[in-house]
Amino acid sequence: xxxxxxxxxxxxxxxxxxxxxxxxxxxxxxxxxxxxxxxxxxxxxxxxxxxxxxxxxxxxxxxxxxxxxxxxxxxxxxxxxxxxxxxxxxxxxxxxxxxxxxxxxxxxxxxxxxxxxxxxxxxxxxxxxxxxxxxxxxxxxxxxxxxxxxxxxxxxxxxxxxxxxxxxxxxxxxxxxxxxxxxxxxxxxxxxxxxxxxxxxxxxxxxxxxxxxxxxxxxxxxxxxxxxxxxxxxxxxxxxxxxxxxxxxxxxxxxxxxxxxxxxxxxxxxxxxxxxxxxxxxxxxxxxxxxxxxxxxxxxxxxxxxxxxxxxxxxxxxxxxxxxxxxxxxxxxxxxxxxxxxxxx
Numbered sequence: 035x036x037x038x039x040x041x042x043x044x045x046x047x048x049x050x051x052x053x054x055x056x057x058x059x060x061x062x063x064x065x066x067x068x069x070x071x072x073x074x075x076x077x078x079x080x081x082x083x084x085x086x087x088x089x090x091x092x093x094x095x096x097x098x099x100x101x102x103x104x105x106x107x108x109x110x111x112x113x114x115x116x117x118x119x120x121x122x123x124x125x126x127x128x129x130x131x132x133x134x135x136x137x138x139x140x141x142x143x144x145x146x147x148x149x150x151x152x153x154x155x156x157x158x159x160x161x162x163x164x165x166x167x168x169x170x171x172x173x174x175x176x177x178x179x180x181x182x183x184x185x186x187x188x189x190x191x192x193x194x195x196x197x198x199x200x201x202x203x204x205x206x207x208x209x210x211x212x213x214x215x216x217x218x219x220x221x222x223x224x225x226x227x228x229x230x231x232x233x234x235x236x237x238x239x240x241x242x243x244x245x246x247x248x249x250x251x252x253x254x255x256x257x258x259x260x261x262x263x264x265x266x267x268x269x270x271x272x273x274x275x276x277x278x279x280x281x282x283x284x285x286x287x288x289x290x291x292x293x294x295x296x297x298x299x300x301x302x303x304x305x306x307x308x309x310x311x312x313x314x315x316x317x318x319x320x321x322x323x324x325x326x327x328x329x330x331x332x333x334x335x336x337x338x339x340x341x342x343x344x345x346x347x348x349x350x351x352x353x354x355x356x357x358x359x360x361x362x363x364x365x366x367x368x369x370x371x372x373x374x375x376x377x378x379x
Contacts, residue, residue: 060314060317060318060321060335061335064331064332064335068331068332071332071336072332072335072336075284075286075332075333075336076336076340078284078285079283079284079340080282080283080284081283083279083280083282083283084283084344084347086279087276087279087280087344088344088347088348090272090275090276090279091272091273091276091344091345091348092348092352093272094268094269094272094273094276095119095122095123095126095348095352096119097265097268097269097272098122098162098265098269099115099118099119099121099122100115100118100265101162101262101265101266101269102118102122102158102162103115103118104256104257104258104261104262104265105158105161105162105256105262106150106155106158107256107257107258108254108255108256108257109150109151109154109155109158111148111149111150111155113144113147113148113150114148116363117144117147117148117360117364118144119356120143120356120357120359120360121140121141121143121144121360122140123349123352123353123355123356124136124139124140124143124353124356124357124360125137125139125140125143126349126352126353127349127350127352127353127354127356127357128140128353129311130310130311130346130349130350130353131310137156137159138156140159141155141156141159143360147360147364165266169266169269169270170300170303173270173274173296173299173300173303174300176296176300177293177296177297177299177300177301180292180293180296181293181297184326184327227239227240270299273299273303274295274296274299276344276345277295277298277299277302277341278291278292278295280337280340280341280344281294281295283337283340284333284336284337284340286329286330286333286336286337287324287329287333287337290327294323294324294327297323297326298320298323298341301319301320301322301323302316302319302320302323302341304319305317305318305319305320306345311346311349312342312345312346313342316338316341316342317335317338317339317342318338319338320334320337320338320341320342321334321335321338322334324337324338
């Protein structure tokens with residue numbers, strides 16, 4: 035238990051430190067005049083637009099809960115929508131503190147208040163993330179096709195910086211090494227699980243893997259495939275619209291439109307998962323993207339913070355409210371059910 039806490043603490047400090055470093059990196063080049071411009075922009079921003087942005091983001095989380103319920107149906111689970119939505123919001127809240135902790139927490143929370151097996155739910159989470167990855171890739175493709183001259187070169191530079199060889203060329207050797215290490219890891223893990231299956235901890239790991247596979251396999255047996263697709267498209271459409279509407283919050287970016295919103299959606303999504311709650315990374319990416327369209331560093335810096343604050347407030351407020359309501363309303367529901375059962379007997 036102590037070792038696990040130490041690992042979580044190190045993970046927390048690492049991602050938080052990375053985010054704060056990026057904040058410092060962006061702020062270090064801003065002079066007094068720039069800070070004065072940022073202050074004016076923040077004072078003149080239209081914060082009433084937070085209302086529709088909040089509504090769209092909350093609705094996207096609610097639709098995500100509905101989509102998760104569809105994934106649970108092949109497993110034989112039909113939990114209440116209220117509990118699923120609360121688990122989703124609390125999971126997002128936990129992710130602000132410890133990356134990926136929320137994915138496990140929302141499974142255990144739902145298992146506490148509904149008759150579901152948390153290990154099998156982990157598989158549905160993996161399936162969700164795989165589907166979201168496909169959606170993110172699709173968003174990238176749309177972004178690049180809409181503006182191949184502007185964003186296409188930026189995306190290529192990012193890719194080359196990861197797999198850059200000697201000189202300025204793409205390193206196929208480095209890519210091959212990454213794929214080779216991944217394949218070796220999979221083979222070694224498979225050998226360990228087969229060779230030491232009699233050890234209790236290995237047996238537990240295998241049970242978790244079986245639960246994950248069971249959840250992933252549930253995608254094949256989705257009964258409401260069309261509705262699942264509609265929910266998926268709606269989630270990402272709401273993400274897109276929250277950025278698009280957000281442009282009107284600042285006069286300096288109010289002229290931006292669909293293409294720019296796709297850029298914020300696709301590249302900004304990477305920033306949200308790169309650091310603790312996206313702090314630093316999200317603002318940096320938004321700043322870099324807006325500078326591609328000829329906007330100043332000050333404008334990109336300010337708008338990145340406005341968008342990040344809006345998204346983070348939704349999770350903080352929504353997650354805290356759900357954290358309070360979940361046990362209270364479930365206790366009242368259980369008391370009501372017990373009273374009803376006693377009256378019938």
